[in-house]
Each structure stands twice: as structure tokens, then as C-alpha cells.
Amino acid sequence: MAKSNDLETALTPFLPGGSVAKVCEMLRAYPHDLVITKGRSTKHGDFRYAPGERYKITVNHNLNRYAFLITLMHELAHLVCHVRNGHFVKPHGAEWKQCFKETLAPFVNVNLFPLDLEKAIQRYLNNPAAATCSDVDLSKTLALYDRSSHENIIMVDDLPDGAKFLYGKDKREFVRLNKRRQRILCKEVKTGSDYLFSPLTKIWKL
Secondary structure, three states, X not given: OOOOOOHHHHXXXXXXXXXXXXXXXXXXXXXXXXXXXXXXXXXXXXXXXXOOOOOEEEEEXXXXXXXXXXXXXXXXXXXXXXXXXXXXXXXXXXXXXXXXXXXXXXXXXXXXXXHXXXXXXXXXXXXXXXXXHHOHHHHHHHHHHHHXXXXXXXXXXXXXXXXXXXXXXXXEEEEEEEEEOOEEEEEEOOOOOEEEEOOOOEEEEO
């Protein structure tokens, strides 16, 4: 993504209205490099640190504004946790959970999030997971706000067995078969090959 030395200008297109000033204040309290990256299917963001180098946070550019804010605060919590505790704690242990609650708290109960998302965040913060995308309730609620630009986006879990859908950059066609424990068995229409999908995989409905 293009570089910018003006933090407010750079972040405004990615954050919910009313959050930019507070976000920038929090980010400046912990000097680091912030990189807004291309979309990555394996993660929404990450935190990196190597001895002798600056802290680095990356966040995917293609997240909706609410998901972007939550992801940014998730990664900032890693930075704060490292400053306070060094690398002698678990990446998503009790110390990080406390830091994440602190970084996200200024944006909760201030009419920043839609009501359904506010409630999902409050439930999630009772015991934050390593990734927001692993929380079914929060992930599904966040996905509703992807539809402002991609109205056909849903999750595999939302489909009935037998329904067809498109997945991936090349829009491969699949049909949902049945749920197996924590995964959903689907068949690629063109090749007949079976695949196991996470219930929270985002797809395009036909």
C-alpha cells in the first residue's frame, strides 16, 4: 500500500467515523511501523518484532471498517503486551487478553458500533480468542457489514446442504454436502473433489 506520514489521513478511509483521533493517539503512544497490506486469506493482521528493530503492525486493507478497527486493536494489544512483559508470556495468554480489552475498550459503549456488533463484541471480550475469525458470533456479525460492498458474501455455515456457491479469487463452484464435526464437507463441481471448509469461510452465494 502507499506510504503516508500523515496517520490520520492514511487511516480515515479504513476506520469507522469518530474513531480516527483516538486510534491515532493510541498508536502514537507506542512507536512502531504500521503497514496496510493487500488482502491475505490466512490472517487479517499481525504483529512483528525482532531485536534491534522497530515494532511492526500490519492490517489487511480489504477489511470492513469495523473489522479493521478490531484487528488493529488486536495487534496493538500484542505490542502493548510486549512492552509490558517482553516475550516471556504466551502470545494470546492472560496478559495479552487484558491488553486487548484495554485497547478495544475506548470504542465500546460509545455508539461507534452498530447495536448487533456492539453486543457481539461485548460477548467476545469476556474471553478474547487468538483470532476474531475463530469466534462464530462475532465473525458472522462482522460479515454482515462486508455486504455493503459485496452483498452476496455469506459464510459456508449459512448455506443449507445441497446449495451451490463460489469460492476463491478464481470463483470456483462448489456444492455443500454435510457438516462433519467442526468442518463442512463440500464438493468442487468441476473436478468432483471433496474439500473440508471451516464453517466461517466467506463465499459468494449463487
